[in-house]
Amino acid sequence: MRMPSQKSTGTLSAGSVQAKSPQRARGHARVAVLLEAAGCEFAEKGYDGTTMTAIAARAGSSIGSLYQFFPTKEQIAGALLERYVNMLAETFRKLREAAPTLDISVLASRLTRTFLKFRTSHPAFAVLAETYGTALPGTSSIREDLHGGIASVLAAMAPHVAPAEIAVRAAVVQQLMKAAVAIHGDAAIAGRKAAVDELEGLMQHYLRDTISLAG
Structure with a gap:
């Protein structure tokens, strides 16, 4: 990244x-x-x-x-973003290396909760990357970098799937990961944990569907 x-x-x-x-x-x-x-x-x-x-x-x-x-x-904001992006890049690198041997349920759980855990630990990331993207030229590319990291994990999980399809699927997975963050942060949802668990189930189903695609 x-x-x-x-x-x-x-x-x-x-x-x-x-x-x-x-x-x-x-x-x-x-x-x-x-x-x-x-x-x-x-x-x-x-x-x-x-x-x-x-x-x-x-x-x-x-x-x-x-x-x-x-x-x-x-x-200093740019340097901080660089630090965060590098940390996420390392997270996706490790997940990419492990993906071929991980059970789909484990991979689904890790993907679903990656953004959630990271943003909880580093709240300034969302502030800088999203809320004030217009004040920091180039921050829109963060989404592209994260998409690339997710795509690399899916490609390692399903190497027989065409790159174009992997790119599309990575975009969907990225939105599911962001949804976990949104649900967790919405105090109006009484069963937030249960809702995130349901989202993890959707992720697992989607990953299995990705693997089942013909090469």
């Missing part, structure tokens, strides 16, 4: 302003703390409501240190 709003070159840039790329362990640790703080701020206040001053304060860092690594809010 590629970085949606910045290229992964080791130096983030925005216009003529460039950020410092950490060279030592201490610098990498500082960047990790800054990104963690930024994630908390974005999750709580949204992209527009978050300020560089608040991120620095939450990280226990000086504003000068923050600007040294991330001169703009867009850059």
Whole structure:
């Protein structure tokens, strides 16, 4: 998966302003703390409501240190998105490798709940990738990257199915995964857990149908 709003070159840039790329362990640790703080701020206040001053304060860092690594809010948001996308890419990589040997029921459960678990653990992801996509150029490609990850899992599960059909099926699976997130977050649904379980059953049926397709 590629970085949606910045290229992964080791130096983030925005216009003529460039950020410092950490060279030592201490610098990498500082960047990790800054990104963690930024994630908390974005999750709580949204992209527009978050300020560089608040991120620095939450990280226990000086504003000068923050600007040294991330001169703009867009850059720290982009770096955070890159971190999230890379984490999801690793999740799909592991699932792709395991897919040929997994029972369909297990694969269906993991796919159904991947987004749900990730968004619960990293609430800033949804804020940055969806709510404020227009403020961060290129974030629409995240959906394409995730679709590609899902397609790779389905292709490993059903290698005899044509790539074009896999692409279509991956789009449906992606929507089922998003539906699990929506159901889990809808307080108006009394039996949310049961509803997600039902969705998992639909996923299992759909995966079995995919495998049964003629090559």
